[in-house]
Amino acid sequence: MCQTMTERIAGCLYGAAYGDSLGAPTENRTREQIFAKWGYVDKLLDPPMDVFARGNRAGQVTDDFSMAYTAIQTILHADGRVNDTVAKEALLAWGSDERMLTQFAGPTSQRFIRQLQGIEPTGETRFEPVNVNRCASNGGAMKIGPVACFAKERMEDALELARIICFPTHGNAQAMSAAAAVATAVSTALGGASLTDILEAAVTGAAWGEQVGRTGATTAGPSVVKRLRFAISLGLDAETLSDAMDTLRAYFDCSGMAADSVPVSFGLMAASGGQLVPAVAAAANIGNDTDTIATIIGAVLGAHQGVAVLPEEVLQTIDEANGYDLRGLAHQIYQTEVKLESGDVK
Numbered sequence: 001m002c003q004t005m006t007e008r009i010a011g012c013l014y015g016a017a018y019g020d021s022l023g024a025p026t027e028n029r030t031r032e033q034i035f036a037k038w039g040y041v042d043k044l045l046d047p048p049m050d051v052f053a054r055g056n057r058a059g060q061v062t063d064d065f066s067m068a069y070t071a072i073q074t075i076l077h078a079d080g081r082v083n084d085t086v087a088k089e090a091l092l093a094w095g096s097d098e099r100m101l102t103q104f105a106g107p108t109s110q111r112f113i114r115q116l117q118g119i120e121p122t123g124e125t126r127f128e129p130v131n132v133n134r135c136a137s138n139g140g141a142m143k144i145g146p147v148a149c150f151a152k153e154r155m156e157d158a159l160e161l162a163r164i165i166c167f168p169t170h171g172n173a174q175a176m177s178a179a180a181a182v183a184t185a186v187s188t189a190l191g192g193a194s195l196t197d198i199l200e201a202a203v204t205g206a207a208w209g210e211q212v213g214r215t216g217a218t219t220a221g222p223s224v225v226k227r228l229r230f231a232i233s234l235g236l237d238a239e240t241l242s243d244a245m246d247t248l249r250a251y252f253d254c255s256g257m258a259a260d261s262v263p264v265s266f267g268l269m270a271a272s273g274g275q276l277v278p279a280v281a282a283a284a285n286i287g288n289d290t291d292t293i294a295t296i297i298g299a300v301l302g303a304h305q306g307v308a309v310l311p312e313e314v315l316q317t318i319d320e321a322n323g324y325d326l327r328g329l330a331h332q333i334y335q336t337e338v339k340l341e342s343g344d345v346k
Contacts, residue, residue, distance in 0.1 A: 003192070005153075005190060005334055006331055006334045007306040007308065007330075008190050008302075008303050008304075008307075009149045009190065009333050009334055010302075010327050011276075011302035011303055011306040011307040011308075011309070012145060012186055012189075012190070012298075012300075012302040012330075013149070013302070013326040013329060013330055014302060014307055014310055014326050015276055015280070015297075015298030015299055015301060015302020015303070015307075015310065016064070016065050016068065016145055016146050016295045016296075016299035016302065017061050017295075017298070017318045017322070017324070018044075018294075018298050018310060018318060019064075019065075019280045019283060019284070019291070019293075019294030019295040019296070019299070020061045020062055020064040020065040020291050020298070021044055021056075021058070021060060021061050021065075021291075021318065021321070022041065022044060022280060022281070022284045022291075022294055023280075023283060023290035023291030023292070023294035023295070024051065024053035024056060024060075024061075024062050024290075024291045025041070025045045025046070025047040025048060025051060025053065026041055026051075026285065026287075026291075027051050027052060027288075027289060027290050027291050028052075028288060028289075029288075029290075030287045030288075031245065031246075031285060031287040032287075033287075034285050034287060035285070040281070040285055041281065041284050041285055042277075042284075044058040044059045044314070044317055045058055046058050052103060052104055053104075053291070054103075055099075055103075057321060058317065058321065059314075059317035059318050059320070059321035059322070060321040060322055061318075061321075061322055062104050063094075063100060063104035063105055063106075063109075063142075064142040064143065064291050064292050064295040065143075065146070066094065066100060066104075067090075067094050067109075067142070067143040068143040068144070068145065068146040069324070069329075070090050070093050071090040071094075071143065071147050071165060072146060072147060072149075072150075072329065072333065073093070074089050074090040075090075075147070075150060075336075075338070076332055076333075076336060079336075079339075080150070080336045080338045080339050081341060082160075082164050082340050082341065083164060083340075083341035084164065084168070086164075087168055088116055088168060090165070091109070091112065091113050091116060091168070091169070092113065092116050092117065094113075095113035095114075095117065101113060106137055106139050108134065108135045108139055108169050108170065109139050109169050131217070131218050131220050132217065133219045133220050133221060135169075135170065135172055135175065135217060135219060136170075136172050136173075136174035136175050136219040136221045136257060136258055136259065137170065137175060137257055137258055138175070138178055138256055138258045138261045138262055138292050138296075139175065139256075140166030140169065140175050140176065140178065140179035140258075141166075141175070141179045141182045141258060141261075141262050141292075141296060142295050143165075143166075144162050144165060144166055144179045144182050144183045144186075145182050145185075145296060145298075145299025146186075146299055147161055147165055147183075148161055148162065148182070148183040148184075148187055149190065149330075149333050150333055150336060150338040151183075152187070152190055152191075152334075153187055153190050153191030153192075154187065155187050155188065155201065155205070157338065157340060158183040158184055158186065158187035158205075159183060159205060159208055160340045160342065161183060161338070161340065162179045162180045162182075162205075163176070163180075163209075163212055164341075164342075166179040167216060171213060171215075172213045172216050172217045172218070173209075173213035173214050173219065173221070173224075174213065174219055174221045174222070174224050174257070174258045174259050175213060175219075176209040176210065176213030176216070177209040177210040177213060177223075177225060177258065178209070178224050178258035178259070178262035179209060179258075180205040180208050180209025180210075180212070181209065181224065181228060181262060181266070182202070182262070182296055182299065182300065184201045184204060184205025184208075185201055185202040186299055186300055187201075188201035188202075189300055189301075189304040190303050193304075195270070195273065195274035195304065198269075198274075198300065198304060199232050199266060199270060202228060202300075203225060203228055203229060203232075206224050206228050207225050209224075210223070210224065210225055221257070221259055222259045223259075224258055224259050224262060224263065227252070227259050227260075227263040228262070228263045230251070231248060231263035231264055231266055231267035231270075232263075232266050232267055232270045234247050234248055234251065234271075235248070235267035235268060235269070235271035235272075236270045238271045240271075241268070241271050241272055241279070241282050242282075243271075244267060244268060244270075244271030244282070245268070245271075245286045248264045248267045248268065248286070249286055249287060249288075252264045253288065254286055254287055254289055254290075254293065255288055255289055256292065260289075261289045261292055261293050261296075262296065264283075265293045265296040265297050265300075268282050268283055268286070268293070269297055269300060269301060272301075274304055274305070275301070276297075276298065276301040276302055276304070276305050277309060277310070279297045280294045280297050280298050283297050307327070307330075315327075
């Protein structure tokens, strides 16, 4: 099926939002717990009260997609300019929703946003370890996919977008490697590449991001590049998508750490043969950080397959639940020529 660039961008936006909202009710549970409660989750559900998304309704997104959405709106408001100031403005705009900030934000993003707000931690001076390893999380990777659509098929621009947008909160080797992998995968997919080329581009981007991240904070963690290659090979070798789920979760924690959930995301993409809907459902059922894994998959494979692979009912539910018009937003992104302004993003 021939897809226009706008249809691929819309696929990325809707795919990421769909993954986020499908995985939100199942987050933190094991695969066995998910099955015991719902069976196999492949429909949008109201999140229960024991998950981060409590209070949301079916189709409503969490921080995974809403951070990307706010960053996109901020870039559009800046007439396509992307620089350190715009990156920080996007974080402040997203953090102005106190429910989002307190209920969904990871510790790295929350602390940085509080600093931007001029709010410092109160009470006794907190112990700071030599390396803040929790910063090596998937917070950059989860939001960069839709934002990378501004680069269209230009991989170098996608990488620079990842650097500017993600470095302020996730400037370390593991987190930047993961974010760059997602950004390059989306950009390559928007160009109409094969799944093989998309997966190879993710590894290339991860290697670039690792080097960029080393100029920031030091974190003690494994190589995302090596784990990414391994996870992709496990996905390709799996006989079924269900087998891939069990194999990947046996080797990786599927946690919020970049070196866990991001390789798993690409492993599931490989196992699905690049099919958006089954891959997102697998992510929602694999356990642990289900919404982030599903968001990343939705962004990449949505850009790969285009918006037409998602049922119209799903698209309508996502727009109505969140007050979005993602088709309109895709058109705006397509028409916007991004202006990357390099500088100190630390």
